[in-house]
Amino acid sequence: xxxxxxxxxxxxxxxxxxxxxxxxxxxxxxxxxxxxxxxxxxxxxxxxxxxxxxxxxxxxxxxxxxxxxxxxxxxxxxxxxxxxxxxxxxxxxxxxxxxxxxxxxxxxxxxxxxxxxxxxxxxxxxxxxxxxxxxxxxxxxxxxxxxxxxxxxxxxxxxxxxxxxxxxxxxxxxxxxxxxxxxxxxxxxxxxxxxxxxxxxxxxxxxxxxxxxxxxxxxxxxxxxxxxxxxxxxxxxxxxxxxxxxxxxxxxxxxxxxxxxxxxxxxxxxxxxxxxxxxxxxxxxxxxxxxxxxxxxxxxxxxxxxxxxxxxxxxxxxxxxxxxxxxxxxxxxxxxxxxxxxxxxxxxxxxxxxxxxxxxxxxxxxxxxxxxxxxxxxxxxxxxxxxxxxxxxxxxxxxxxxxxxxxxxxxxxxxxxxxxxxxxxxxxxxxxxxxxxxxxxxxxxxxxxxxxxxxxxxxxxxxxxxxxxxxxxxxxxxxxxxxxxxxxxxxxxxxxxxxxxxxxxxxxxxxxxxxxxxxxxxxxxxxxxxxxxxxxxxxxxxxxxxxxxxxxxxxxxxxxxxxxxxxxxxxxxxxxxxxx
Ligand SMILES: [Cu+2]
Numbered sequence: 267x268x269x270x271x272x273x274x275x276x277x278x279x280x281x282x283x284x285x286x287x288x289x290x291x292x293x294x295x296x297x298x299x300x301x302x303x304x305x306x307x308x309x310x311x312x313x314x315x316x317x318x319x320x321x322x323x324x325x326x327x328x329x330x331x332x333x334x335x336x337x338x339x340x341x342x343x344x345x346x347x348x349x350x351x352x353x354x355x356x357x358x359x360x361x362x363x364x365x366x367x368x369x370x371x372x373x374x375x376x377x378x379x380x381x382x383x384x385x386x387x388x389x390x391x392x393x394x395x396x397x398x399x400x401x402x403x404x405x406x407x408x409x410x411x412x413x414x415x416x417x418x419x420x421x422x423x424x425x426x427x428x429x430x431x432x433x434x435x436x437x438x439x440x441x442x443x444x445x446x447x448x449x450x451x452x453x454x455x456x457x458x459x460x461x462x463x464x465x466x467x468x469x470x471x472x473x474x475x476x477x478x479x480x481x482x483x484x485x486x487x488x489x490x491x492x493x494x495x496x497x498x499x500x501x502x503x504x505x506x507x508x509x510x511x512x513x514x515x516x517x518x519x520x521x522x523x524x525x526x527x528x529x530x531x532x533x534x535x536x537x538x539x540x541x542x543x544x545x546x547x548x549x550x551x552x553x554x555x556x557x558x559x560x561x562x563x564x565x566x567x568x569x570x571x572x573x574x575x576x577x578x579x580x581x582x583x584x585x586x587x588x589x590x591x592x593x594x595x596x597x598x599x600x601x602x603x604x605x606x607x608x609x610x611x612x613x614x615x616x617x618x619x620x621x622x623x624x625x626x627x628x629x630x631x632x633x634x635x636x637x638x639x640x641x642x643x644x645x646x647x648x649x650x651x652x653x654x655x656x657x658x659x660x661x662x663x664x665x666x667x668x669x670x671x672x673x674x675x676x677x678x679x680x681x682x683x684x685x686x687x688x689x690x691x692x693x694x695x696x697x698x699x700x701x702x703x704x705x706x707x708x709x710x711x712x713x714x715x716x717x718x719x720x721x722x723x724x725x726x727x728x729x730x731x732x733x734x735x736x737x738x739x740x741x742x743x744x745x746x747x748x749x750x751x752x753x754x755x756x757x758x759x760x761x762x763x764x765x766x767x768x769x770x771x772x773x774x775x776x777x778x779x780x781x782x783x784x785x786x787x788x789x790x791x792x793x794x795x796x797x798x799x800x801x802x803x804x805x806x807x808x809x810x811x812x813x814x815x816x817x818x819x820x821x822x823x824x825x826x827x828x829x830x831x832x833x834x835x836x837x838x839x840x841x842x843x844x845x846x
Pocket of ligand 1: 637669670671718719720723724728
């Protein structure tokens with residue numbers, strides 16, 4: 267049940283194998299290890315640290331997991347367990363959030379909600395089941411850290427994958443400014459000091475102004491368009507692309523030159539396949555598509571919607587074809603574009619009909635730089651209280667002048683209209699003046715973050731909670747930097763199973779999301795106990811699958827190397843060897 271990456275059981279050794287040592291399987295870049303048989307990984311170490319990373323032509327100073335951008339691909343199998351040790355070598359506290367996973371709340375990396383951030387010099391062992399297959403990612407959830415290099419893909423395989431395809435690639439999209447035009451915290455300070463919005467960043471598709479700022483670069487798998495990532499395949503292959511938008515402020519319009527594509531999943535969950543030319547992906551969303559590749563070399567373009575800039579990569583199936591121009595005009599980008607109304611959940615993923623509804627109004631304060639949920643800011647957040655087991659309809663009513671990609675932690679809701687059983691998702695774009703219904707089944711008790719995935723909006727207040735089950739004692743979100751409660755919050759690697767776990771005791775009642783101008787970005791510290799992640803034990807999870815038991819549930823892969831941009835596929839049938 268814990269099988270992942272084809273790992274054999276009973277690998278010995280500490281859980282600190284590190285991404286470096288278990289690389290060499292295959293992955294986003296996978297260059298180093300193609301054809302070699304790696305030792306079965308016992309887990310992955312994510313060492314968050316200041317690093318110099320290459321974006322292709324340019325090297326920047328940033329914060330990253332190890333030396334790679336994106337962080338290592340972590341693979342798991344549905345029903346299995348992911349083990350990841352965070353080692354914090356940053357000069358600031360940090361956490362890892364496993365975006366989209368129906369996770370044990372104590373492993374959710376939500377600072378001030380279910381765990382204290384891990385202090386500089388500290389470690390935290392994330393150990394959790396991954397119940398649902400699909401395309402996910404992980405990222406820091408502290409302040410502006412996610413707009414640095416602290417993100418990577420998390421792919422959960424379906425042991426009974428119904429789709430037949432030959433190979434797959436992971437495509438991480440990002441907007442980048444760190445080390446080029448200051449830091450993300452600098453950018454937030456500038457935004458907080460201003461009440462204006464850049465009216466030149468506009469998209470009809472998103473109903474007006476699309477973003478807060480222009481990032482100097484847009485990346486595919488950590489690379490700029492002038493030194494693009496290259497995905498190598500063969501003509502005639504049926505390929506699955508897993509596209510993840512890890513950007514802070516940029517929606518992308520994605521197309522593959524010369525091809526129509528079949529959308530098969532969004533936010534990890536399958537949908538009835540839809541053939542389109544292009545699709546829009548908001549921050550935090552994921553889309554998987556299938557395409558049968560023709561012969562040649564094709565531009566994979568992710569246009570920064572409304573920003574007149576793009577991320578760019580190359581899909582190559584023949585050696586001799588000339589590389590497409592990175593500024594090429596793609597008719598597909600103006601072809602048939604996917605809409606939410608095109609997407610339908612599988613019958614088996616339909617949620618029960620909701621018995622009641624609540625409205626969440628998305629708003630902007632007259633200041634222009636504070637974003638609200640039901641007129642509340644993050645420092646005194648909106649709290650939706652629900653009953654365990656119920657299905658509730660949340661009407662997202664956007665009364666603000668900008669679109670918002672709204673993300674709910676710990677659940678996958680269903681987008682529903684009249685007579686329409688829309689897709690299961692965990693992140694949904696809501697345009698200005700739009701009302702969208704999302705139905706949520708309360709099947710994973712906890713106190714969950716519910717927020718805009720525009721990182722700048724999140725930090726400017728657009729953060730609420732969705733909670734049920736026993737409320738963690740001391741939960742409170744006082745103003746930024748205050749620390750209430752105490753740090754004795756549990757949940758580390760020695761928990762067992764998820765069912766029946768109590769809520770962690772001694773929750774840190776600290777407000778890490780002061781929504782207002784001028785707060786200090788990622789400095790959420792407040793933990794006074796030696797190591798934010800490890801004080802105390804939570805709940806009654808019992809022991810069992812701690813750092814010692816069982817076999818590796820998560821593997822990792824080296825990411826693309828600066829000096830060797832070719833992206834090797836992950837073959838479904840031959841996971842350990844390159845077949846070209
Ligand atoms: Cu927003």
